[in-house]
Amino acid sequence: MNKKGLITFNIINFIPKIIFLAVVVLTIVFMVRGFVRTDVDISASESYVLVNRIIYSSIAYHDESINRTYPGIVDLIKFNSERIGSTIAAADNLGAKLDLVGRRMTAYYNKDFYEQYYPQRGIKGGSKEIKTKFYVLVRDGETSVPDTLEVSVISR
Amino acid sequence: MNFFNEKRGLGKKAQVEHEFYYIIAQMFLIVLIAVALFTFIDDVADQTLFEKNYLSKDIALIVNSIYASPGDVSYTYPGDIKNFIIDFKPGQVYVYEEFEQYEELAYPKCFYSFLEGSNMVFEYAVVSADQSQLKINKLGNIVGVENE
Numbered sequence: 001m002n003k004k005g006l007i008t009f010n011i012i013n014f015i016p017k018i019i020f021l022a023v024v025v026l027t028i029v030f031m032v033r034g035f036v037r038t039d040v041d042i043s044a045s046e047s048y049v050l051v052n053r054i055i056y057s058s059i060a061y062h063d064e065s066i067n068r069t070y071p072g073i074v075d076l077i078k079f080n081s082e083r084i085g086s087t088i089a090a091a092d093n094l095g096a097k098l099d100l101v102g103r104r105m106t107a108y109y110n111k112d113f114y115e116q117y118y119p120q121r122g123i124k125g126g127s128k129e130i131k132t133k134f135y136v137l138v139r140d141g142e143t144s145v146p147d148t149l150e151v152s153v154i155s156r
Numbered sequence: 157m158n159f160f161n162e163k164r165g166l167g168k169k170a171q172v173e174h175e176f177y178y179i180i181a182q183m184f185l186i187v188l189i190a191v192a193l194f195t196f197i198d199d200v201a202d203q204t205l206f207e208k209n210y211l212s213k214d215i216a217l218i219v220n221s222i223y224a225s226p227g228d229v230s231y232t233y234p235g236d237i238k239n240f241i242i243d244f245k246p247g248q249v250y251v252y253e254e255f256e257q258y259e260e261l262a263y264p265k266c267f268y269s270f271l272e273g274s275n276m277v278f279e280y281a282v283v284s285a286d287q288s289q290l291k292i293n294k295l296g297n298i299v300g301v302e303n304e
Contacts, residue, residue: 036200037206039209042217049221056226057226071226087274094271
């Protein structure tokens with residue numbers, strides 16, 4: 001082979017090496033980008049904080065004679081969507097549904113959001129649902145009756 | 157595999173020279189690629205996006221928890237916020253770096269929403285990066301933030 005042929009041969013020989021090198025470098029870059037996290041999911045914690053906030057303040061029974069709030073005792077007068085919505089500002093990423101099982105009563109926090117994103121629960125890119133259950137006393141007038149409060153929180 | 161015929165092709169000396177320059181060219185390419193990769197890794201390591209996102213969400217969650225807690229509360233945030241500015245706006249916590257100055261310049265915008273209580277007053281403030289700790293207080297129906 002003469003010099004010119006040798007140079008041409010070497011150049012052609014180099015092309016697959018360059019392609020392989022490019023593939024390896026791009027693989028490293030994409031792998032690093034793929035494993036670097038830029039966000040953290042706090043939807044579960046946020047949901048539990050919201051549930052506690054609703055149960056221990058918005059709908060909790062308050063005895064005005066001694067100025068004491070009883071967490072865990074649900075005041076039936078306060079158990080409605082308007083009351084809950086008036087105590088906590090509307091969120092753009094959370095909605096909740098509260099069910100008093102025995103009484104068959106339902107109240108919502110951010111009802112429009114809850115109903116819009118409830119069908120998307122569990123779908124990737126959709127919403128997430130957190131369900132909890134509390135054993136509470138329901139205060140209706142002067143009587144307190146045990147009941148179960150089921151709370152479903154949808155977050156996005 | 158010997159492609160060279162001493163009678164027809166390159167001589168031994170030329171062969172050695174050729175191989176030498178070939179290796180030099182490959183080493184140059186390797187050094188170039190290595191520098192590019194290390195620069196990329198260094199850049200990724202210096203990114204603060206995750207930290208800003210984490211801080212905005214953590215602080216928003218803490219504000220929500222303080223709203224939910226009974227009585228008066230004074231909470232000192234244990235995280236290190238030395239290099240960041242925490243800006244409390246209506247219903248949102250913005251986090252950006254000192255050199256970004258105003259949140260309009262910050263990209264991407266790192267913020268998270270917190271749920272204000274309708275029967276409480278939140279004193280919005282900007283907490284600078286000079287101090288190392290953030291303090292959140294709830295006194296009566298007023299929630300405020302300050303440097304410590």
